[in-house]
Amino acid sequence: MASALRFYLTGRVAIEGTRTFDQASLPGRQGRLALVYLVAERDRPIPIEELATALWGDRLPRTWEPSLRVVVSKLRAVLRDAGGPTATIATASGCYDVHVGDAWVDIEAAANAIDRAEGAWRHGDVATVWSDATVAAGILRRPLLPGEDRPWVTGMRTRLREMAVRAMDLLVHVYLERREHPLAIAVARELVSLEPFREASHRLLMRAHLAAGDRAEAVRTHQALRDLLAEELGIDPSPATTALYLAALRDGTPDPVRRVLERPTS
8 A cells, every 4th residue: 555645845855655755866956846846736737838937937948848748757757656556747738737645745734733833822732832833843944945046936935934933933932931041042043043124033032031031132132133124224123122122121021921923024
């Protein structure tokens, strides 16, 4: 009996099933691009020219049709060897349609884990938040198709980065609630590096420093944000950030950990 397939689209692209195919076993660069695109969009048929554009861009080579057929044929063989005869890429009405059964896909697993973690946070289930957010963050820390600059790859990276912010935001909240201040600070710093202009991340880092009793570092975090916003955007920090800064100057008391999470775009 064929095993349910597992697709790793982040990091080194790979397929696991009855056999494992790592990135080096796939049909070259175009094969990796095609696999990631088809699996990420597997809930709909993909027009053949759309897939060609995903692989070669707007200026398709004259031989794109036979070249694409070769790439897809090789991917079909990989899917068949990895997951049996039910795993395939069908061609119908000018479209490719991926059939992989109840496959596990890393980026989908990350999205589902974040949704569960956010629900658990609202209900005070800190253990579940930590478990699911850790899984999601582990997946989303891996790069997507490094070295590729196709617009759809850039768009996917943006979506995955937004998901990573949500996962790490949850982890900081968990570590603050557990009073694991060094871990809260480390992940909050990672958040700031990921989205430097997201004030909510800077506020989390300030709160983590304040919870650890380090008022000076909280103030320095605010000053760094203020300089960044002034130099790059010509604006001041928001009232919420300023209020936290003033609290740090006054008595160093952080605002409490809240059950309402700030969204990644804030």
